[in-house]
Amino acid sequence: MKVHRLLPTEDAVDLIGLVEEIADGELAPRVADFEARGEFPREAVRTLARAGLFGLPYPQEHGGGGQPYEVYLHVVELIASRWLAVAEALNVHTLSCHGIAHFGTDVQRKQHLPDLLGGELLGANCLSEHEAGSDLASIATTATRDGDDYVLRGTKAWVTHSGIADYYAVYARTGGPGARGLSCLLVDADTAGVLPQRPEKKMGVSSSPTAQVVFDHARVPGDRLIGRPGKGFLIAMDALDCGRLAIGACAVGLAQAALDYAVDYARQRRQFGQPIMSFQGIGFLLADMATAVSAARALVLHAARLRDTGRPFSVEAAKAKLFATDMAMRVTTDAVQVLGGAGYVADHPVERWMREAKLLQIVEGTNQIQRLVVSRAL
Structure with missing residues (x-):
């Protein structure tokens, strides 16, 4: 629609x-x-x-x-x-x-x-590690000063665009333990010692490569340190707030596609001599789906408008990401249900959208982390 x-x-x-x-x-x-x-x-x-x-x-x-x-x-x-x-x-x-x-x-x-x-380069972010997902303050990758350069050592996990990116924004430890010891460096992908690994085999979003990146004594010029040493955690948190809004928008788009497809199918599919859209069991389900999509869109855009006017928006971003991605999981699952058996086969895209929606509940901070952010703010 x-x-x-x-x-x-x-x-x-x-x-x-x-x-x-x-x-x-x-x-x-x-x-x-x-x-x-x-x-x-x-x-x-x-x-x-x-x-x-x-x-x-x-x-x-x-x-x-x-x-x-x-x-x-x-x-x-x-x-x-x-x-x-x-x-x-x-x-x-x-x-x-x-x-x-x-x-x-x-x-x-x-x-x-x-x-x-400019349009020719593609970037990626090296933030998570196998032992540092939600707990970014425990990042173990190090960037040690050596003359005019930093030497990167460590392994990053779940890097979207690993192996195809032209550069990486790498979060690494330049100081002591904890959040204050982290910094961010801009690293060219062709730097010696930057080693993308085999892509992960995922349940969805298969056209987007995700893999580990190993940094084996990769030497990075000192002027590639973004801002001042020790600002990495602050940069990451600020970026994640913005990223959560974009993930919320992705969830709304995915759910809108599933809703539109389910509505079109329900108008055309006939049972007992009439379109299944006319049965309350289907019509009310679609009504709930449409309402949820609109509500999620409003929540995402409200948080964005707060950001645009310079107001605090971190908690609203967490709410938006949480609500929109949980909504997308429900709406895509319900779209499969509307199609019945047809929804379970790859001839229709709703099964793919359902698999893709699951990812959005995890990336840019799991929805459990979003609940933690919101509950602490209360």
């Missing part, structure tokens, strides 16, 4: 129109094939990047789009409704630029941001 969006400017209206055109023409026709083959759609991603979508929330003076986060999230949602892996690529790349944009020096921003936002 048509989503009626309240956009802040005419430029934003035109942007959404462009994104819809690209998503319908370049993404929707290809997603099933690329997901089946487990191949990353680098050219499709590059098309979006060259259209300026990979720098939307960053300043125009550095090559960004200068758009409010609210508008950026509308774009993420639209792309996710056609291809979640591509929306995730947009989110991951945007977050890989976050440290430089918000915590880097003026020199670093002028030197690096135009290239990072």
